Structure formats: C-alpha cells, structure tokens
Amino acid sequence: MKQSKHAVASSLVSLTCGLLFGLGLAVSGMTDPGKVILFLNLAGHWDPALLFVLGGAVSVSLIGTRWILRQPAPVFAHQFFLPKEKHIDRKLLSGALIFGIGWGISGYCPGPAIAALASPNWETWIFLPSMLLGMALARSLKTARHKQVLCNP
C-alpha cells in the first residue's frame, strides 16, 4: 500500500518538476534560440541573459544539493540515482565539444528544444528528430565499442 502511494506521489512530483522547469525556461526567454545565440555570439549584440539564468539555477542547485545529499534517502524513492562515472575521459570531452558546436550552430540545447514544442515555432520539429537520431547514433557507437572491448580486451 505504502509502495503504491509512493508511486502516485513520485509521478506527481515528476510532472510538477517538469512543469516548473518548462515554466522557468519560458520565463527566462531560453526557449528562444535567437536569444541563446545572442549570448553565445560574443562578437555581436551581446545579450548576457543566459548567464543570469545559469547563475540563478546553479546558485539554487549548489545550496540545495548540499542539504539534499545529506539526507539518508529521497522522500519517495529508496535511493539517490547519481551518475557513477568519476573520471574525465575522452568520451566526456569529445561529447561536450560536439554538443557545443551543435548548440552554437542552432541555439538549441535539449531542454528548450523540447519545451519549444509548446510554441508556434516549427524549427524544433526539424531539430528534435535530428537530436534523437544523434543520440541513437552515439548509443549504438558506445555499444559497438563496448562489445569490441569485451571481445578484444
């Protein structure tokens, strides 16, 4: 019984957190890729908005995370699901580099590209399928390399 109550509560939490996140993206203007490019293009009419958005979000996250991770477990789950990888490897560096290039070209990162489905901007109907294709390509590459390592250690 307790388990199913938790399942309902955690589902509501997921929906609500997505809602707040999407609201934050829209309020801050980050669902507008033109505004993102005005930040990234330092040589143009520079718009520092993204810096304030990231600053606000990271401040909350810095304070919140310290307190949250001192708790024994999350309220509606038995454990915190944190990334296990600790080392800075080539995959991390090259992935971030490629992501930055795509971001600088288009002005979209994944969150705003999905939230933009709510706006009349059709661009994301081209961007999103391409992004999902890119993710699938990277995953199949990772699996292939993983198999290679397993076969030829």
Add this chain to the structure above:
Amino acid sequence: MTTLTIFSALGGGVLIGAAAMLLLWLNGRIAGISNIAGHLFHAQAFERRWRALFLLGLVAGAAAYYALGGSAPLAREHFSPWLLALGGLFVGFGTALCNGCTSGHGVCGLGRLSKRSLAATLIFLLTGIATAVIVHQLLGVAP
C-alpha cells in the same frame, strides 16, 4: 538588457534550479534533460513513466506561460532547415556521448561540484561561443 529582462532571466533560472532540487530531494533523480529524453524509449517501464511525465510537464510549463500571455518565440525568418538538422544531430550525438547537457552537467552537475560536469560545461560553453561567433558573426548566418 533591461531590469525586467534581468529579473525574468534570474527568476527563470531560480525556477529551473528549484525544479531540479525538488526532483532530487523527492524522487532522487537528476533533472538532466538529455538523459531523460534519451532513455525515454528504451528504458524499462518504470523508468519510462517518470521520464514521460517530466517531459510532458516541461512542454505544459512552457505552454502555460504562453497561454498566460508570455511572448512565445516564432521561427527565425532566414534560418536554414539544414543548419537546424545539423545542429540537432550534433547536440544529440554530443550529449549522449558526454552523458549530459546544459541541465544535467550545467545546473545539476555544477551544483554537485562534479569535476566531470565542470569540465563538460566549460568545454560546451567555449565551443558554443566559438561556433556561434564563426557561424553567425563571421559567416553571417542570420541568428
């Protein structure tokens, strides 16, 4: 930049941070959009559910803001669909390879003081800036 846009940028950022913290505190999950979206289709059923709900909320949150009179961005007039497709491919490939994006590495990772996330964030900010300057300033593609 006006005082109003500074406040809306900061306020929006605080909302994003608060959403990420609530998700971590209550459900123990990282609000990294590339991971939530990337594992939506191939994860197990109980993993699919919260991801789908979060993404539904993400769209609904932006929709609510536009419905309440917030200005909704339109498509850029002279932006090439090919550049959108290329950008999407790079963003998808890159975020899946480095396991995170602006939210996962930027907001959540920096808050956790993760070295991996700090490295990733510095790199995608730098290459993002360099690419935007080259493509949109030097080559003159309309932003």
